Amino acid sequence: MTWLRGYALLYLLFLYAPIILLPMFAFNDSTIIAFPLSGFTIRWFVEIPNTPALVKSVQTSVIIAVTTALLSTTLGICAARAGAKYTFPFKAPILGFIMLPLVLPEIIVAVSLLVVLLALGLPLGHWTVILGHTLICTPFCIAILNSAFANLDPSLEEAAFDLGESRWSTFRLITLPLVMPGIISALLISFTISLDEFIIAFFLTGTEPTLPVYLWGQLRFPQKIPVVMALGTILVALSVLLLILAEFARRRGIARMGGKDTGGFL
Amino acid sequence: MTPIVSLRDVQKYYGTYHALRGIDLDIAQGEFFSLLGPSGCGKTTLLRTIAGFEEISSGTLLLSGQDMSGVPANKRPTNMVFQSYAIFPHLSVAENVAFGLRKRGDLNAKAKQALVEDSLDMVGLGGFGARAAHALSGGQRQRVALARALILKPKVLLLDEPLSALDKKLREQMQNELRRLQRHVGITFVLVTHDQEEALIMSDRIAVMFEGEIAQLADPQTLYRRPKSRRVADFIGVMNFLPATASGKTVEIGGLGRADIEPEQCPAGTPAGGCTVGIRPETMSILFGDEPAPARETTGTVHELAYYGDMTYYDIVLDGVEKPVTLSMKNLVGRRVLERGETARISWDERALVVFA
């Protein structure tokens, strides 16, 4: 099927088109983002730490993303476990409602949260963004953790209980380690979504913008663009590194437990 | 002696579904006790109520004379070997076996290690401690599950269809092993199985269950020779059923003739009029040549046969009986195998009959 392979390679080219440009312009000695290229320089990278607002926005984003990841994964664990193990009245509607943000355009979530927060007179700041991000990340965590909990043999928990452990120590010693790959997956996904998210942050951020919101403000200043490119390059490199590490961890985790590698965080 | 497990009128409902209907049974200390029955008969539910994973709806459940209502599974003096073995995949074999010892503050690490090694030796897995649990075969996993449960010295060991996942040869081997192990540790074993051969081989006593009730509770020999009902007779081993008419202490059996019967051969009470008579395949024989019949005799025609190597099973059509009876013959040296359509003299014994209503 050579035409299919050819198509696949073309498609990959299409996918990589923008980001190939990223390092090109990050090292380009010009403030104009266009061809032809001017020359090699690292001054844009050097400028990053010298732009305090930029560094501050990265800090803000990371704080928000970490908190969001922790919160949404915890909520996700609660919901996935409740869904997998227990029956209670209105189970399906409750679970459906929690997953609703998946099918809502983010702008709707952003404006509706803004309306409520303003009506309550609450100040906008880190926490408002965290709440908004957690709202949209939790469904993703639930989706990932659902399959992790579904793959858990229920008799393992029963065996631990039978051997004398309490419910909580059973969860701690048996359940948690076995769903850990799912938990790590959920943490990474929600961290990434939060880090990258723009529209909710745009509406709900206070005086300290997140990185995407800061970048948005910078895009109208042409001389700032190359620094943005440089930062983008670093972020991509870091993310790829993180992903590779996560993939290694996942494979080791599977090998340690003797499972089969079904491929990826799917 | 107080029975180690005692159930009185135990009922269990799942919503409106009546899973256990008035179970009464006592299990003695040191017994190898089996719960036998087809799928859905309630045997696993009963096992799980003894373990504490299900609460009974009404009735009493006593372990060593103590009422277990409200006592959760992790506090009961029972331990379970699960059907899937439930070996913790992220722990080593030794960590699995030592799992239940975590809360034992009176043991230091060395003492625990010694116990683990003893336990593994007892199940034939000496030296396996350091292995990763997920790298074991099915039979090995089962032994780890046994070691893990037995190390806690429970009063009762509960086994939920432990051999159903193993292939035939391994199953036979493990049946002997389990029996030997039980005698060695002296702990009461309660085993759930749907395989009647397995129950017969391993158990001191068997409770046959159908639809949430105990149909018969007896030792293997009594169960096999004197089944209480047609259903039990049919479930345990192979039983031929022949139409018959009873009057007083005699029965006229289709295809066999008239026979005198003792009361103990009538588990449902002495019948009158139309009834069914059961007879096992190995109690009938083919007579070759002029061989005299040891007890009674009749004639029949070979309808079908199945050669098993050590035995041959014949389906014989008897006079006046529509359904063929099954008869088994050992393939002794010099004994020939009959062919389809051959007529033969069949010997049978009155004492082997069981009369059902």
Place this chain on the structure above:
Amino acid sequence: MPTFRNSETARGLSLIAPPALFALLLLAVPLTAIFAFSFWTQDFLTIDYTPTLKNYREALSEPIYGQLMLRSVLIAGAVTLATVVLAYPIAYFISFHIAPNRKSLWIFLITIPFWTAYLIRVFLWKVILGFNGVVNSSLMTLGLIDAPLSEISYSPYAVVITLAHAFAPFAILPIFVSLEKIDRSLLEASRDLGESRFMTFLRVTLPLSVPGVVAAVLIVFIPTIGDYVTPRLVGGPDGLMIANMIQVQFLRLNNAPMGATLAVIAMAIVTVISLIFIFLNRRWLKGRKA
């Protein structure tokens, strides 16, 4: 009733309580608030709480809103079509033509580009499609065009291209997952019964992958229609979409009720289209079963 059963339910309820309450407070309440807002009016900074249908009447009568809504639907539809159609072959390729131990590598390769911040990616598309951008300068160097194409830089076409790129993995992954689930022996059976490769694809693979395609369509269409960044950066005046108008109403025109109204209408339209799509799919699948 035994207590055990009740404690199971109690445990389940207490476990689901945190996420459920969270969703209730942060989703149910705000959505209700938005819905309520659409019936109020705002004058500069004061809100008049008398319920009125004024906003809805304005939204439905002023042509600009209808135009914007229609354009959003058309652009989202085009994006969905392009993305899903382009994604299917690659999902198929990875599922059927890549060795199992390599599949995760390919999925990995596909997802790497999307670890670039969305904003930066859109900006880069602006660069690629721009006047002096990569596309124009290469086409001109190759002599295929005389003057730079203006249609691809600040236009709905730019929006479609950019969004199709942005949502590619959202389309690829569900289709891939459903293709992976197909029992390969079904395809062998089809070949054994005499069908060609292509017909096996049409009669076996494609129908069985429909759930993944449906998921892909919804996962792409719904967020696309509400996208803000791409139309803003590469859409030009003709490429703006409903989210841009909602933002303008809220943050620039100080007309939160109008923004809320547009949001409600947009949600309604999205829900209706999605339900129609799902319904049509069910009918189609049922028809095949019969």
